[in-house]
Amino acid sequence: MARGGGPPRQLRRASASHAPTRAADPLPACGTRSARAYVYARATMPRLSEYLLPTEKQAPADAEAISHRLMVRAGLIRQLGAGMWTWLPAGWRAHQRATQIIREEIDAIGGQEMLMPVLQPSEAWKRSGRYEIEELFKLTDRKGADLVLAMTHEEAVTTHVAAAVRSYRDLPLILYHFQTKERDEPRPRAGVLRTREFVMKDSYTFDRDAAGLEERYQLHVRAYDRIFERSGLRWYRVEADVGMMGGSGAHEYMAPCPAGENEVALAPGYAANVEVASAEPQPVTLPPAPDAPEPVRTPGLTTVPDVASLLGLPEGALLKAFPVIALDEGPTAGSTGERMLLVLVRGDHRVNEIKLANALGHPFRPATAEEIERSLGPAGYIGPVGAPAEVEVLLDAAVAAVAPDGGYVTGANRADTHLRGVVPGRDFAFRTVDVRSVLAGDTVGGAPLEIEPAIEVGNIFKLGTRYSVPLGASYLDENGEQRPIWMGSYGIGPARIVAAAVEQYSDEHGISWPRELAPFAIHLVSIGKPGSAERESAEQLYETLSAGPLDVIYDDRDLGPGEKFADAELLGCPLRVTIGKRSLDSGEAEVQIRRGRAEAPGLPLTAPAAEQLQALEQLWQSLP
RNA sequence: CGGGACGUGGCGCAGCCUGGUAGCGCACUCGGUUUGGGUCCGAGAGGUCGCCGGUUCGAAUCCGGCCGUCCCGACCA
Known part of the structure; x- marks a missing residue:
C-alpha cells in the first residue's frame, strides 16, 4: 500500500553539482531501459523565481467550496469558462500523481492501457441508445456527418472488442485509458469538482459469463481499494444504485467532504449511498387503536x-x-x-x-x-x-x-x-x-446511522450485456456457440481525488497534501539577501536535494520570510525546509511537517549529501 | 429547466440611487529600505466600466436586448 512517492530511483539525476541547475541543462538519458512505461527521467527541480505559481491572497469572489478557493489561491488551477479549467504546472503535477497511482494499480491487475478518441462517429451511440442523452455533446462535421464528444467510452471500446474478439480464448480482457470526457453538464460547480471537461481513467472488462465478470469486478475492488488507500484520502466503498438498465451490481467510492454532492449512510460495517441505503427506523409510539378507524x-x-x-x-x-x-x-x-x-x-x-x-x-x-x-x-x-x-x-x-x-x-x-x-x-x-430514505439516527444492526456529504471519486459497475448485445460484441464458446460478452466498466476521476484531498486536509493556512499526491515533497525556503551566506547554503542544499529521490521546489525569490512561509503553507507540500541566518548559527536547516505544522528534527548542514537525503527520505516515509 | 445574485486594471472592492474628466487596497514596474511570519518610504505603469442598441449636449451611472459567471433547487448514462 504505502510506498515512496515520486518516480523510480534509477531514472533520477545521477550526480549533484554545485553549479546552478537551469532548465536548459540536458536531461539524463532515458527511454529504452525504462523499467515502467510512462515514467520519464525527472526534469530539473524548479526554482520558484522561474516557475508559474500565481498565488493569490484573496480567492475569487464566486468561489465557495474549499478546494475551489484553495486550488485557485495556491496557483494550481485557473478557470477558462463555466466548467472548463486549466491545470497550471503545480496543479498538473498533483493530477499526474493521482494518475500514476491509478496506472500502477490497474496495471497490477492486468489492465492494458490504450487510448481512444474523444471525437467519435454517432452510429454506435445511436445503437446503444445513448445518443438521446442530453449531456452528450453533439456536432456535425463539414460533410454533415453526426459526431459526438464522448462522455465515456463504452461504445468505442465495445466496437473494437466486437471486431477483434472472436473466441473464448481471447477472453477475459481488461482494457483502460486515461482520456478526456466531455459532458454538457447543466450545472458545473465547485471548481474542479464538477466540470464539463475532465480526464477520467475508465477501464472496461470483457468476460465469457457472469462468473468471469464477477472475477474482474473483484479485481477492480482490490485495485480501487489500494488506489484510494495510497491516495491518502478518507474514503468509503458504498453500495450504489445500479439503475434501470441491466446493471447487476455497482459500488461507488466516496470521499467525505463538505463540498460533496452525494450523501453516504454510514454505520459500523455498513456504508451505502443514501440513494439505496436501508436501515431500521427509529421507533414511534402510536396512540391506542379503536376497533375501527x-x-x-x-x-x-x-x-x-x-x-x-x-x-x-x-x-x-x-x-x-x-x-x-x-x-x-x-x-x-x-x-x-x-x-x-x-x-x-x-x-x-x-x-x-x-x-x-x-x-x-x-x-x-x-x-x-x-x-x-x-x-x-x-x-x-x-x-x-x-x-x-x-x-x-x-x-x-x-x-x-x-x-x-x-x-x-x-x-x-x-x-x-x-x-x-x-x-x-x-x-x-x-x-x-422498502422505499423510504434513511435518516441519521436510524439503526443498522443496532448501531446508529450517520449521514455525511461526500464526493464520488470512483465507481465500478457490472454492465452485463447492456452494450455487448446492441453493439454485437460476442464470441464463440467451446461448443461453437455464439454468446454475448459480459462487460464491466470502472471509472475514476483523478481531478476529484486531488480536489477531495484538498477538501479533506486543508486548514486555515492552506492545503496539506497527502504524501502521494503532493506536487512536491519538499518546499525549500531560503531567507536572507541574495548573495548572503545563508543564500549560498540554501543553493547548496537545493543542489543536493535536486539530485535525491524526493521532488523539491526551491523558493529562491527575493521576498521576505512572511510571504515565503505563507506561500509554502498555501501550496501545502508535506515538508518545508528553511535556511536562514538562524540555520547557519545552529548548523541545521529547520524542517517543518505541513500536516499539523509540526517541527521535525533539523537537517545538519555539514552532513554528507547522502546522509541529508537519507534523513529526509526516512522522515518522508513516516508521513501520511 | 425554475429561483436568486453578480459583471468596473491580475485579485478583492467603492462609485450607479441623484448622469458631468474612473477611484481604493493588494499584486505589478523602478529606486531605496527590510530579511525567521504577508516590512516600510518614494516614484510609476496598467481599465473598450461584459456586449449591442436607445435616451441625453453628455452614460460606468437611466432604459431595452443579448452574453457571461456564480449560488440554491431540479437534473447528473
Whole structure:
C-alpha cells in the first residue's frame, strides 16, 4: 500500500553539482531501459523565481467550496469558462500523481492501457441508445456527418472488442485509458469538482459469463481499494444504485467532504449511498387503536406537521400517501400500461424515488392532481382505507415490519377529514416495499446511522450485456456457440481525488497534501539577501536535494520570510525546509511537517549529501 | 429547466440611487529600505466600466436586448 512517492530511483539525476541547475541543462538519458512505461527521467527541480505559481491572497469572489478557493489561491488551477479549467504546472503535477497511482494499480491487475478518441462517429451511440442523452455533446462535421464528444467510452471500446474478439480464448480482457470526457453538464460547480471537461481513467472488462465478470469486478475492488488507500484520502466503498438498465451490481467510492454532492449512510460495517441505503427506523409510539378507524375533522390541514400538531401526535404516527402512476409497459408511445399505486411511508419519512423505481422494477411518475381526485379523493386528504381495488397499496417496510402497538392517522379520501386508529392489514391490504430514505439516527444492526456529504471519486459497475448485445460484441464458446460478452466498466476521476484531498486536509493556512499526491515533497525556503551566506547554503542544499529521490521546489525569490512561509503553507507540500541566518548559527536547516505544522528534527548542514537525503527520505516515509 | 445574485486594471472592492474628466487596497514596474511570519518610504505603469442598441449636449451611472459567471433547487448514462 504505502510506498515512496515520486518516480523510480534509477531514472533520477545521477550526480549533484554545485553549479546552478537551469532548465536548459540536458536531461539524463532515458527511454529504452525504462523499467515502467510512462515514467520519464525527472526534469530539473524548479526554482520558484522561474516557475508559474500565481498565488493569490484573496480567492475569487464566486468561489465557495474549499478546494475551489484553495486550488485557485495556491496557483494550481485557473478557470477558462463555466466548467472548463486549466491545470497550471503545480496543479498538473498533483493530477499526474493521482494518475500514476491509478496506472500502477490497474496495471497490477492486468489492465492494458490504450487510448481512444474523444471525437467519435454517432452510429454506435445511436445503437446503444445513448445518443438521446442530453449531456452528450453533439456536432456535425463539414460533410454533415453526426459526431459526438464522448462522455465515456463504452461504445468505442465495445466496437473494437466486437471486431477483434472472436473466441473464448481471447477472453477475459481488461482494457483502460486515461482520456478526456466531455459532458454538457447543466450545472458545473465547485471548481474542479464538477466540470464539463475532465480526464477520467475508465477501464472496461470483457468476460465469457457472469462468473468471469464477477472475477474482474473483484479485481477492480482490490485495485480501487489500494488506489484510494495510497491516495491518502478518507474514503468509503458504498453500495450504489445500479439503475434501470441491466446493471447487476455497482459500488461507488466516496470521499467525505463538505463540498460533496452525494450523501453516504454510514454505520459500523455498513456504508451505502443514501440513494439505496436501508436501515431500521427509529421507533414511534402510536396512540391506542379503536376497533375501527374514526374520522377526525382537519379543515385546511393538508400537511403532516399540521395534522400531527392538531392531534398532538408525533409525525411518525401518521402515514403519508404518495400516489404514483407506474409505467408498466415502459414509457413507449401509446402505452396502456399505466396504473395507479398508492405508496405509504411514515409521516416523518420521505419516499426515495430511486428505491421506489428499483422496487417497482419499472419507471413511474407522480400522479396528477386530477388523477388523484378521480381515483381517491382531494389531494392532501388521501389514504389507503377504502381505496379502489385497482389501486394497489404499497406499504414501506419501516411501517410494515413493525407490529403496530396502536393506530396510525391517514387521509380519509374526503375533504377536510383524516382517519385515526388505522391498522395496516386490518383496515387495508398492502404489499411491503422498502422505499423510504434513511435518516441519521436510524439503526443498522443496532448501531446508529450517520449521514455525511461526500464526493464520488470512483465507481465500478457490472454492465452485463447492456452494450455487448446492441453493439454485437460476442464470441464463440467451446461448443461453437455464439454468446454475448459480459462487460464491466470502472471509472475514476483523478481531478476529484486531488480536489477531495484538498477538501479533506486543508486548514486555515492552506492545503496539506497527502504524501502521494503532493506536487512536491519538499518546499525549500531560503531567507536572507541574495548573495548572503545563508543564500549560498540554501543553493547548496537545493543542489543536493535536486539530485535525491524526493521532488523539491526551491523558493529562491527575493521576498521576505512572511510571504515565503505563507506561500509554502498555501501550496501545502508535506515538508518545508528553511535556511536562514538562524540555520547557519545552529548548523541545521529547520524542517517543518505541513500536516499539523509540526517541527521535525533539523537537517545538519555539514552532513554528507547522502546522509541529508537519507534523513529526509526516512522522515518522508513516516508521513501520511 | 425554475429561483436568486453578480459583471468596473491580475485579485478583492467603492462609485450607479441623484448622469458631468474612473477611484481604493493588494499584486505589478523602478529606486531605496527590510530579511525567521504577508516590512516600510518614494516614484510609476496598467481599465473598450461584459456586449449591442436607445435616451441625453453628455452614460460606468437611466432604459431595452443579448452574453457571461456564480449560488440554491431540479437534473447528473
